Amino acid sequence: MQAVLEQLRDSDRLRDIDAYSVFGTAAEADYDHIVRLTAELFDAPVALINFVGAEEVWVKSRFGIDVQSVPCEVAFCSHTVLGDQPMVVPDLSLDRRFANNPMVTGGAAFRFYAGAPLKSAKGYGIGTLCIIDTKVRPPLDETATRRLQDLARLVTDKLEQRRLSRLEVISAKLMSATADAVVVADGDRRIVAWNHSAETVFGYRAEDVLGEPLAKFLPLAIAEEGDAAMSGKPGAWRHRQELKTQSKSHHEITVEVSGTAWQDERLNLSGLGFIIRDVTEQRLADSRIAFLAHHDELTGLHNRNSLHRLIEDLLSQASGEVNGLAVVCIDLDRFKLINETLGHKVGDALLQQVADRLRAIAGHNDILARLGGDEFAIVRRGGQGREALALFAETILAALAETFDVGGHLVSTSASLGIACHPRDGRDCDTLLNHADLATYRTKLEGRNGFHFFEKDMDGQTLVKRGLENDLRGAQKRDEFEIHYQPQFDIATGALVGAEALLRWKHPDHGYISPAEFIPIAETTGLMVSIGRWAFHKACHDFATLPPNLGLAINLSPVQFRRDDIPALVSGALAASGLPSHRLEIEITESLLMERDAGTLDALNSLKAMGVDIALDDFGTGYSSLSYLHSFPFDKIKIDRSFVKEADTNNDCAAILQAMAALATALKLTTVAEGIETEQQLARVKALGYHRAQGFLLARPQPIDALAALTQARPFNRLTGVR
Template sequence: MLQSLAYVANDPSRWLVLVVIVVCCLAIAGLIGAFAYRRQREQNSCLDTAINNMSQGLTMFDKSGRLVLCNQRYIELYGLSPEVVRPGCTVGRLVEHRVETGSLSVKEAEAYTDYRRAAVAQDRIVSNIAELPDGRTIVVTRRPMKDGGWVATHDDITARRQAEAQVAHLAHHDALTGLPNRVRLREQMDTELARVRRGQYLAVLFFDLDDFKSINDGHGHAVGDKLLRAVADRAQGCLRETDTIARFGGDEFAILQTGIDRPSDPAALAARVREAVAQPYDIDGHQLFTDISIGISLAPNDGTDPDQLLKHADLAMYEAKSHGRGTFRFFEPAMNARVKERRTLELDLRNAIANDGLELYYQPILDLERDEIRSCEALLRWHHPERGPVSPAEFIPVAEETGLISVLGEWILNKACSAAASWPGDVSVAVNVSSIQFKNQSLLLKVIKALAVSGLSARRLHLEITEGVLMRDDETTLATLHQLRELGVRIVMDDFGTGYSSLTYLRSFPFDKIKIDRSFIKDVSEMDDASAIVRAITSLASSLNMTTTAEGVETQEQLAKIRELGCTEMQGYLFSHPMTAEDTIRLLLSRAGGVAGAERLLPRIGRTDEREMTGTSAPAARMHG
């Protein structure tokens, strides 16, 4: 070193070189320092930006519990003051400030301090969930540092929790009505059945809306959905807090009734629910009417398994429907056998339709003034290969419930029109149409097709309808009726007098003919009230230019009386029983006309069987057959 200095000292020019080198080194060192400082500042700025734009709140404390840093999100999360929450602030002061700003209660502050100390002492990552007074939920996660301090993140999970709660709610509730769904009801049933096994009782009430499909088809699904919500509200209003109602989908609902003391309890509830639901509805300017059929199963009597109880209540509901709807039935073990038998009957009916196993019979209708056959009513017959003759009263309801009635109705229409086209003169054919068929918007097209294919004149086709077609006062139904009449088809009101508002329906549509129900004709020659009713009907029909047909005429006394009372036509066993298509043609070709001629041509054979098949004591049995 001394030698180097001596070397430089002996040559002054060398001092200059050394100074230059030193200056250059210092300059380079300064540049490096400035660059490092700028990089550090930039990094710190980026770090600050990153920290303050985190979705989570962040705090860092040293081992003495003083704040080292926190981000803006933490201050915003709890509504704190930046003047208080700054480096050096103690945990104790921070807790006091949170109490002051309302994000922490005094009681919670004590628990918070104890929990924090325990978390730091454990020297591991610890998380807890804090519920704020304003309803928000915060997850706080604390991570220990090697020097004894800790870092904490504060994550607001309120929205996530709400979304999870919504998903959980939808998993157990119906989106349309807000009621519990099938899954939730089954869970509730599992809980309640545990109590049943300890000696308590419960009931399951299962119901759906009668003829809901026609409301959906006639008014649209938006109106149908609003009706379902209204039904749900009314039914729920009939329950106690301990009872549960659930929507199973479509128009099906189930009620779980607990705390039952006697069998009359579910019966009383069923009556209350039905009465509430059956009241008129005003939805989007439409006045709607609906009714429900209710099936009831009891636990433990009818089972202690949710599926079993629901199945039995469902069976009981269909039993209620088969007894006229708008009522309720308790489950009985015999219902299982009837359901199996009904299912077998449905399969056999499908097979009969597919393999031409059905036949149309025709019963003449006589003009009383001219003693001439004016028309014949088409009546459906089913000769089962094993059961023998099956009554229409037995298989027509099955066809209506399963939707087979549409296929069956079209077949009857085509067959009847084809047969009538071969009849002599102007003899017409009458075909029964159910309310279910009539609400099918393709009925008009099916009638036009049947007339076109057969070549039958429209005026020779009579469509017989009952009050069920007009009960809903559906604009589409009335429009279809008017279109059929404009086509030339004659419209007949069947079983007149058996409904509560027959006269009202005469105002809603101009019928061509009224058929007076057999229940009045049966007593017309013996009871004055029956005679008075028939006379009133014939007088009303005459003033409205409508023909009147007396149904079920079986004796000469009845015939004489209906002539006297002004009936223009008769139909019944006195003149002729229903007969095959071949026998009908023979009768019409003979043009015998009058009672005597018919008696001579057609011996009265098998009339007892015909009575059983047509169900003369039950108008509903004749509706389609």
């Protein structure tokens, strides 16, 4: 920190701050507006514009917190101001620079920080625009980072305007040195002075305009101001006014004009003087601020806040005018996968093309918005019935199903839609949007690429599943996941030879949630990658503490193979835990091989090269099990529990069990029988020559401590009853 403080005391940097005369000054409306906009755009509870001095940080404008200054040694911005790029800290408590900071450990309890440096015209860091949250947040993506930088540039623009305004006082006495355009005309309104700044603003050289009529180069409104002055209206004349005109290149520019007129001894007009400032960029920046407050920056569509306001305006009209108002929510399917595989630039470009297609579909009375991420909404007016809305939904689905050409990438996607209608499905904006969202979620649950109208029964059923999804998103951070292990035994000796790792979720309110409920949600939302990585590392770490003769079996889903670097995951977990590769077994299902993806086969071959065993899980349930055994050198096959269970009463299943055992023997594969629940089932698979078994008869899934205790017990053969 000492090195940072020394850099902050750089004399050139401090002189640059003084040039802006902003340190220690009170709040101003322009800066307050930017701070409020920043907090709104980033949904942040705290936003600040700070200027960093030698010893303290001065808070020029603030939102969500009442503080005037902070010592440099504890201010996060002391680090940001010295860099050229935004500084983002997702969790301050995990950053060694800030973990013991009183603003992190004290009552403020700040956790997230993102700040962009404010650079002077000379390139010195003089302050920051930052957002702070009491909650841990993910790092800003590229779009959000660019937005924060844009807002920071708006602040520096305002600073430059402030500096120029200060110079204007001095320039009033030294007109020839002003940075603004100075134009002087005689009593005949012919130009007699035209400084260098006037050349820059209007594009005409002084030698081209001297002696020419004023009205030829300046807006008529400026040229006629002398008449206003001479007619007894000097107040209107001296006040600065804003006008639009054209430069020599015919580009429209916006200028602020102030000036005066003077008379001769006969009270006739003898001259006009103008100070003219080009505020084109400033007005563009102001327009951008106003635009960002109500529109999505990426697509130009209305944002969520703007949509909410427009719907409320419609609903406040006479009820007869809003009958038939419908909200159509549109959620792109598997957009996260596109972002992960092709990158965020392609993802952003795809969202822009989606917005363009929706614009082409929407009617002139419709309201089109991007709600955030990959979510859009269209509000339809005009009393349309369900059939017309259904046709409209089909039109949207058809348009979005057509392949997108995004920077040379041919991208295919689909969408899930939900529709809520006023007044049947809600009489206020929040209810309509919520019900349309629930209908969208129902569409996703039923396979995506379709639409649903809101129905009353969705309130309960869909909310339960939506609630489960929301809880699942934070379960890993709350340490709610556990790994249980189902022991596997050698059928001939009864010895414990390994275990299969099984993911468990212990919900704080509902207890253990069935994997059949939460695994599909984790896979469709993209959470499975992060959860799977944690589970893999945890299982390897656990097994590294057990006797070296025990093997660990872990099942990896097709989603994990598609979205993660499996060889890197496996090698990293083995290295971190110290577990030898020969003790690890990866189980895959036939559904993964059915995709016939070259990357999947490459990954499996890489695992084999590491010395990891590969097992084909649920063998016999697919359509082409034998072809898979032929195409890839598996080490084990796990016989699906359905064959074991039904072999007692179904001769076909019994025959299949026997055939599988013979096939495995011929191919020199180890066989594992799953779902052993009765003595009869165990006796059958032993008689057929199966090598290993697992099931409730032998042992239930258990935590690592219980499994460790089981390793101390002597082998037990349930068939002979001999220990």
